[in-house]
Amino acid sequence: MADTSAKRQLDSDKTGEPAQEVKRGKTDNENGREDGNESVQENVLSGFKTSSVLSDSAREKNIFIHGKVADQDAVVILEKTPIREDSLAELFSGSTLKLEMKNDIYSTYRLQAPPHLNEIKTTVVCPATEKHIKKYQRKESFLVEETEEDYKSVTLPYIQKQSFSVQWVYNILEKKAEAERIVYEDPDPDVGFVLLPDFKWDQKQVDDLYLIAIAHQRDIKSLRDLTSEHVPLLQNIFQKGKEAILQRYNLPASKLRVYLHYQPSYYHLHVHFTKLGYDAPGCGVERAHLIADVIQNLQSDPQYYKTRTLYFPLRADDGLLSKFKEAGRL
Amino acid sequence: MADTSAKRQLDSDKTGEPAQEVKRGKTDNENGREDGNESVQENVLSGFKTSSVLSDSAREKNIFIHGKVADQDAVVILEKTPIREDSLAELFSGSTLKLEMKNDIYSTYRLQAPPHLNEIKTTVVCPATEKHIKKYQRKESFLVEETEEDYKSVTLPYIQKQSFSVQWVYNILEKKAEAERIVYEDPDPDVGFVLLPDFKWDQKQVDDLYLIAIAHQRDIKSLRDLTSEHVPLLQNIFQKGKEAILQRYNLPASKLRVYLHYQPSYYHLHVHFTKLGYDAPGCGVERAHLIADVIQNLQSDPQYYKTRTLYFPLRADDGLLSKFKEAGRL
Numbered sequence: 001m002a003d004t005s006a007k008r009q010l011d012s013d014k015t016g017e018p019a020q021e022v023k024r025g026k027t028d029n030e031n032g033r034e035d036g037n038e039s040v041q042e043n044v045l046s047g048f049k050t051s052s053v054l055s056d057s058a059r060e061k062n063i064f065i066h067g068k069v070a071d072q073d074a075v076v077i078l079e080k081t082p083i084r085e086d087s088l089a090e091l092f093s094g095s096t097l098k099l100e101m102k103n104d105i106y107s108t109y110r111l112q113a114p115p116h117l118n119e120i121k122t123t124v125v126c127p128a129t130e131k132h133i134k135k136y137q138r139k140e141s142f143l144v145e146e147t148e149e150d151y152k153s154v155t156l157p158y159i160q161k162q163s164f165s166v167q168w169v170y171n172i173l174e175k176k177a178e179a180e181r182i183v184y185e186d187p188d189p190d191v192g193f194v195l196l197p198d199f200k201w202d203q204k205q206v207d208d209l210y211l212i213a214i215a216h217q218r219d220i221k222s223l224r225d226l227t228s229e230h231v232p233l234l235q236n237i238f239q240k241g242k243e244a245i246l247q248r249y250n251l252p253a254s255k256l257r258v259y260l261h262y263q264p265s266y267y268h269l270h271v272h273f274t275k276l277g278y279d280a281p282g283c284g285v286e287r288a289h290l291i292a293d294v295i296q297n298l299q300s301d302p303q304y305y306k307t308r309t310l311y312f313p314l315r316a317d318d319g320l321l322s323k324f325k326e327a328g329r330l
Numbered sequence: 331m332a333d334t335s336a337k338r339q340l341d342s343d344k345t346g347e348p349a350q351e352v353k354r355g356k357t358d359n360e361n362g363r364e365d366g367n368e369s370v371q372e373n374v375l376s377g378f379k380t381s382s383v384l385s386d387s388a389r390e391k392n393i394f395i396h397g398k399v400a401d402q403d404a405v406v407i408l409e410k411t412p413i414r415e416d417s418l419a420e421l422f423s424g425s426t427l428k429l430e431m432k433n434d435i436y437s438t439y440r441l442q443a444p445p446h447l448n449e450i451k452t453t454v455v456c457p458a459t460e461k462h463i464k465k466y467q468r469k470e471s472f473l474v475e476e477t478e479e480d481y482k483s484v485t486l487p488y489i490q491k492q493s494f495s496v497q498w499v500y501n502i503l504e505k506k507a508e509a510e511r512i513v514y515e516d517p518d519p520d521v522g523f524v525l526l527p528d529f530k531w532d533q534k535q536v537d538d539l540y541l542i543a544i545a546h547q548r549d550i551k552s553l554r555d556l557t558s559e560h561v562p563l564l565q566n567i568f569q570k571g572k573e574a575i576l577q578r579y580n581l582p583a584s585k586l587r588v589y590l591h592y593q594p595s596y597y598h599l600h601v602h603f604t605k606l607g608y609d610a611p612g613c614g615v616e617r618a619h620l621i622a623d624v625i626q627n628l629q630s631d632p633q634y635y636k637t638r639t640l641y642f643p644l645r646a647d648d649g650l651l652s653k654f655k656e657a658g659r660l
Contacts, residue, residue, distance in 0.1 A: 045422040045441075050415075058412040061391045065418065078421075078441065080410040082388035083450075085380075088395065091408075092375040096445070097452065105457060111375075111408065111450040115426070115442035118450065120413075122427065122439040141607050142584040145622070168434055177433040199438065208388030254472040254660060257616050276616060276643055277471050279389050279609060285618035286587050286606060292475075292641055300631070311622055313606055330584060 044069060044124065048076060055138030064136040066128070074126035075136055080118075084205055087117050121202055134317050141313040143286060144324050148307050151224055154323050159221065159267055162319070166268045169214060172196065183211060184244035191236040192216040195244055198272075200281070206249050209275040213237045220269035223262040223289060223310070228302035231295055237271050238291050245273060259288040263312050263320070286313050374399060374454065378406065385468030394466040396458070404456035405466055410448075417447050471643040473616060474654050478637050481554055488653050489551065489597055496598045499544060502526070513541060514574035521566040522546040525574055528602075530611070536579050539605040543567045550599035553592040553619060553640070558632035561625055567601050568621050575603060589618040593642050593650070616643050 049068045054075070056063040062079035083091075096112040125132050146155060171177035173194060186192040193213045197203050201210040215233060220226065226234070242253045257276050264270065271291055274280040282288060297304040314321040324330050379398045384405070386393035392409035413421075426442040455462055476485060501507035503524060516522040523543045527533055531540035545563060550556065556564070572583040587604050591612055594600065601621055604610040612618060627634040644651040654660050 043422075043425070043427050044437075044439075045425070045427060048422045050418050053415050056413065056415075060389055061410050061412050063413040063415070063418075078413050080391050080413065080448075082391050083386065083393040083408050083410065085383050085386075085393070088380050088393075092373075092378045095373070095375070095450075097373050097375060105455055107374075107454045107456075109374075109452040109454070111452040112445035113448070113450060115445060115448070118410075118443070118445070118448055120425075120441040120443055120448065122441040124437050124439070125435055126437075127435060143586065143606050144584070168436075171433065178431070181431070199436075205388060207386060254474070256473065257614070259615055276473050279614070283615055284587070284609070284613050285589055285615050285620055286613075288615035290615055290641060292639070296638060308626060309622070311620060 054136040072127040075128040077123040139315040191233045211273040213271040215269040221267040384466040402457040405458040407453040469645040521563045538608045541603040543601040545599040551597040
């Protein structure tokens with residue numbers, strides 16, 4: 001499953017060369033709809049040249065594309081937006097319908113909507129590294145069995161050697177980026193966290209609500225590092241995260257699925273809050289761990305996640321999978 | 331999950347008026363609106379009055395609406411279309427981009443596309459009966475927290491009082507039904523089981539492989555009844571189920587997600603085998619429990635599933651949900 005948030009993991013170490021705005025010379029637009037002297041935003045994608053489609057989903061109406069923007073490698077992710085109830089009246093009155101098929105009481109049409117009622121969420125990663133491109137490429141997954149020993153001898157050395165940058169996480173925690181997106185913060189250095197919407201969520205409707213709580217503590221890589229001493233941190237994130245979501249989005253705890261990923265996309269403790277009933281990518285039992293279960297397990301066995309065999313899927317191109325193969329564990 | 335193809339089930343016997351091609355002129359209007367003096371199709375939806383949203387999916391970008399067209403009940407289904415590779419160049423050059431966020435090499439935009447490149451598939455059922463309307467109605471789910479005490483005082487009495495029939499399960503175990511569908515059987519009365527395809531799987535491809543192992547033991551209602559004495563049974567189902575699937579479908583264990591549901595659909599122990607990467611209904615962390623985790627948990631704590639607080643979703647129309655509400659547990 002392609003996961004737009006997973007991009008975070010691959011944030012390059014070259015810090016923050018800002019994505020470039022590309023100057024648009026002549027319009028390529030065949031329809032000749034030149035904007036002339038209007039003061040409009042430059043279309044950074046007008047000069048985008050597609051190299052290949054990395055993956056797509058007809059079910060989810062998204063596509064991951066590799067290409068070039070002004071000679072720089074870029075990954076562009078397009079995803080159609082959910083249909084909003086509050087725009088239906090305008091959608092029905094302002095659109096054009098083209099009949100496709102009619103059979104008894106059933107008929108089907110192609111509806112052409114005013115562009116502002118039918119937007120496409122667009123994410124640009126530019127410049128993109130080889131790693132980004134590989135990341136978004138559709139790849140088969142394999143279920144890996146990781147014992148306590150496997151973690152120490154295979155996974156941990158791999159994580160440490162890769163030293164994935166989480167600079168973008170620190171930017172958020174330090175309000176150097178995305179400060180205006182923060183929904184709630186508990187600034188406590190031990191049990192505090194920042195809650196903000198995941199990039200996958202456009203925040204237009206709560207049906208696909210998706211927020212991430214990022215712990216202020218910087219030394220917890222993943223589920224594997226958790227012991228009973230972290231129970232207060234987990235309880236605080238769980239409790240205050242639920243309260244903040246109730247207050248901001250009017251969604252009670254009984255409508256939430258709150259969990260950690262293992263393996264996570266990036267090795268800094270974070271917790272996923274998604275709406276129950278929304279099939280969020282990564283909410284499957286093979287990767288998600290309910291925070292309520294994690295808390296209970298740590299309460300009854302402080303070393304639960306240090307000692308258990310854990311199962312998780314890895315994509316065919318994941319470097320960690322090669323390490324498990326080399327170790328004869330697959 | 332509402333399913334557009336499901337309407338076929340309700341299709342009337344009246345046979346098909348052939349699909350009509352509708353003649354119309356060009357519309358170059360930016361908003362895709364009609365110009366008025368052309369010979370165009372009437373917009374059957376321009377007078378549509380929404381009564382309620384029956385269901386929608388933010389992930390799949392669809393919505394099911396009940397309303398009225400000229401005093402007749404109608405169901406309208408809108409679903410955004412998949413993004414097509416062959417339209418990308420035109421999409422990039424002909425659209426307007428609005429910047430939403432920029433952080434390091436990542437930026438997000440709202441893309442407003444020319445209407446003909448971004449259509450919405452529209453299905454109209456009119457006149458719609460009460461059955462259609464109920465059919466498309468989503469039943470909301472709520473996450474329930476069930477302590478050991480809740481199980482004894484709320485859930486168990488409910489299950490016992492309902493005395494849900496599992497005669498169809500016994501028919502399978504006794505070869506009185508579906509005998510020809512059996513993929514594998516271990517006839518041992520203690521650790522044996524029958525493995526057969528789930529009805530959701532058409533067996534045409536392994537991409538959505540879905541099999542069920544049904545235990546021969548008849549006294550295990552669910553996860554809640556499991557103790558360490560059942561570890562040999564679970565291990566046997568896990569091991570021989572994987573072997574049978576490898577042999578029959580050439581799918582190795584590393585491509586399988588093997589789990590139990592809690593609450594289950596029926597109260598006789600059974601185990602789900604689905605292909606990793608296939609988003610099988612019910613494989614979410616809120617309902618599924620990996621059999622490998624269940625085995626480990628029972629090995630370290632024989633009473634794990636008798637004593638833990640368990641979380642699961644219940645639909646609004648589930649009788650058990652009413653019992654939890656009556657008990658003041660929601």
